[in-house]
Amino acid sequence: MLVSLVLLVLGALTAVVTPRLMARAQWPEREPVVALWVWQCVVAGVLLSFGLSMTFSASAAWQAVRGQVFAPAPRAVVEAYALAAYGPWSAVIAVLLALGGLWTVAMLVREIHRAQQRRRRRRSELLVRSPLLPGEEPGSGPLVVLEGERPDAWWLPGAAPQLVITTAALGRLKGRQLDAVLAHEQGHAQARHDWLLHCSAALATGFPQVPVFAAFRDEMHRLVELAADDVASRHFGRLTIALALVELNEDRGVFGPCPTPDAQVPLRVNRLLAPVERLTAARRLRLTAAAALVPVVPLVVAFLPGLSALG
Template sequence: MVIALALLVLGGCTALLAPRMLARGSWAEREPVLALWVWQCVVAAVLLCCVLAMALSGAAGWHEVRGQVFAPAPQEVVEAYALHPDGERWAATLAGLLACGGLWTAVMLSREVRAARAIRRRRRAELLARVPRLPGEEESGGRLVVLEDARPDAWLLAGHTPRLVITTAALRRLEPRQLDAVLAHEQGHARARHHWLRYCAGALAAGFPRVPVFAAFRQQVDRLVELAADDAASRRVGRLTTALALVGLNEGRGVFGDPAGTRALVPQRVSRLLAPGRRLPTARRVRMTAAAAAIPAVPLLVAFAPGLSALGC
């Protein structure tokens, strides 16, 4: 039971302090892919703390769960965790609360996925109504859809067959290389499965809005995936071309005259593309990647420490 409480304290401290620590410096803007990896490892560590605490408290609260958790372990390992019968009621209560939290997370993730799929189905239906398929044209054919519209715009419809939708106004306004930048940007989203990352971040933030790390995770994911896709486009066509494509798609929406508005990220992205910061040295990126991967290992070490000590490891 002590180990379960220690895991909860570790998870709580990580959830409280990690957003403040990760917000320091401007390295995340220079390395958005690395920043996304670090955030995922931090969130995974917090969730792992809760899962391990639930397993250990469940083992302390119910003999049936204990038999499943410690089934392959020798008796000295079980004794090392000091699962006293006196604390069974409190352990069972804690395990039940953590199990409810896990179930709530699954419900919120399911809701996020269902809502996104409903929006996608509606947009596909609207797209089909505006751009009907020609006789003999297969539903899965063609990954590019040209939509008649006076406003320049482009977006990706995710799914089993991702489709890039671009308006005729965008085709008229953007040059061929700028259109390549738009395509590369959306392909970067699709290759990295950014929509699934957004689902998970949205589910955690909506399910536990008072947990700082989950709220910050959703905010940073929304920003970093766009920066990462911008980098993917700039590697193909260059930063200036990507910036010009971004300006061409957004200059008629008033986003550059309202830097504090809801679309404040757009001018920030353009400024970043035009005046990029220096990337971190390769050795430092490797060290940060390895250090982030080690973060989820800390809860595992805390959980398995008594057992390993009992075995003399």
């Protein structure tokens, strides 16, 4: 049972330690794309650790599972894992982890279903508020303009992502600010940030007591906005997208002393107006490579006894 327990402890430690380490790090705001990659690798490593632990525990508990998992393996490899010595707790661990896996899938399916319902509802509202002209196809254009006294703009994901903007926002956005807002939203669409938000929300909702999943959800909401800001700033400049954010949000009280649900907007504006130097290419490469190793570690732990037996 040693391999199964090591994988279980490895996943648990990663889930507890990583949010603390990332909270202390200063570089994610400078490199949001790298930070998004790091978080995805960490969560993948946690899930992979638990999944492999479930596989070895189930193999020890039931001969039928063992026969499927180790079917092509030589006898020496099977003996290296000492599955017969796992004990009665292997079945309990396997069942608990399997239930966790099923719950994860159920939460993800529910989140995707709810997102689809919200998307259909918002598209129906758009058709009512902005009916199609004769010969116009639904979703045929990247921009939808709505009559509205409140300046607002949002991204509507889907097969044909669209930027929805009110006439009040059009009246406020000057020069290339509208193009910058469109580039920001296109950055979300091209990177498929909606899938990151769905997955992180599903894990955080399904396992609210697991620190890494709650931090994963919160950081995804923050980092995807920073990454999209960087996309827009590369094309139209930091000042342009910063002024566009101010124009769209100054009437919502987000720049006052009291915190609001959009409290991250002032932080985004300050980041754009007072940029810090990016990490060097070498350090970005090191961080990317180190993150890629996180899901590799449980694979090494899982295959090491078998490879040692073959050697």
